[in-house]
Amino acid sequence: MKVLLINGSPNEHGCTRFALDEAARVLNGCGVETELLNVGREASGGCIACGACYKTGRCVRGGGVNEAIEALNSADGLIVGSPVHYASPAGGLLAFLVRMFYAGASGFAHKPAACIVSARRAGTTASVDVINKYFTISQMPVVSSTYWPMVHGSTPEEVAQDAEGLQTVRNLARNMAWLIKCIKESGIEPPKPDRGARTNFIR
Numbered sequence: 001m002k003v004l005l006i007n008g009s010p011n012e013h014g015c016t017r018f019a020l021d022e023a024a025r026v027l028n029g030c031g032v033e034t035e036l037l038n039v040g041r042e043a044s045g046g047c048i049a050c051g052a053c054y055k056t057g058r059c060v061r062g063g064g065v066n067e068a069i070e071a072l073n074s075a076d077g078l079i080v081g082s083p084v085h086y087a088s089p090a091g092g093l094l095a096f097l098v099r100m101f102y103a104g105a106s107g108f109a110h111k112p113a114a115c116i117v118s119a120r121r122a123g124t125t126a127s128v129d130v131i132n133k134y135f136t137i138s139q140m141p142v143v144s145s146t147y148w149p150m151v152h153g154s155t156p157e158e159v160a161q162d163a164e165g166l167q168t169v170r171n172l173a174r175n176m177a178w179l180i181k182c183i184k185e186s187g188i189e190p191p192k193p194d195r196g197a198r199t200n201f202i203r
Contacts, residue, residue: 001180002033004075006068008082008093010040015118016081018156022166023079023116023173030177035071039064039096046095053103065096069104076180078113078140079172080131087123089130101134109139110190112179114172116149118159124150139193143179145172 005024009016017038024034042064052060059065072078080097082089101108115131117124128148135142149172151165152158159165 001031001177001184002035002075003027003077003079003176003180004068004071005034005036006078006080006093007036007038008040008080008090008096009038009118010090010092011083012038012040013156014083015151015153015156015159016040016083016116018159019116019118019151019166019169020079020081022169026170026173027177030174032076032177032180035075037064037068037071039068040090040092042092042096047098047102057104057106059099059103061099065099065103068096068100069107072104072111073107075111076184077111077143077176078108078135079176080113080115080134082115082117082127082131084117084119084123084127087126089117089127094130097131097134101138105138110183111140112143112176112183113140114143114145114149114176116151116169116172118151118153120152120154124148124152141179143172143176145169145175 005020007017007020027034082093113135117127125148132142145168147168149168151162153162
């Protein structure tokens with residue numbers, strides 16, 4: 001069993017990474033492997049709507065997006081970490097996620113997913129809502145915790161003092177390990193969705 005961790009912070013060893021490392025430590029303790037990808041400094045750019053990924057399942061712009069698709073295809077769960085910038089997730093991460101999910105989401109269905117956001121003060125719940133939408137449109141069960149998955153602080157040392165935030169991260173990691181094990185050990189095949197209906201509201 002394995003969980004892919006995506007660090008969307010341009011500061012690879014900052015507050016977001018501190019929280020992801022805490023989640024990884026707990027997952028590893030529960031017998032779940034982890035893999036970390038740092039994507040916050042990648043000049044990924046957004047989707048250009050070329051449609052090539054419909055045929056290949058990969059983004060023609062390449063880079064870490066395709067690496068992340070491959071990694072998640074072979075993983076059992078996903079945690080996305082992001083700092084809060086202007087009360088939203090980091091812009092570079094959002095561009096990355098748009099391309100990653102547009103190209104590869106057909107292989108992500110029914111894999112538990114969660115996000116962890118990091119802020120000095122505000123914008124956390126709005127950022128959680130934005131990231132969770134990538135999961136819910138892709139049939140990925142969203143893993144919950146005992147509070148919204150966020151940590152506060154301007155430095156990793158300050159995040160280390162956020163006792164409740166880190167407690168929430170640890171509980172989220174335990175819940176993810178539990179849900180992955182439930183899915184893997186049940187032997188029940190996931191449902192197949194209906195496809196084909198697309199309703200436009202302007203005709």
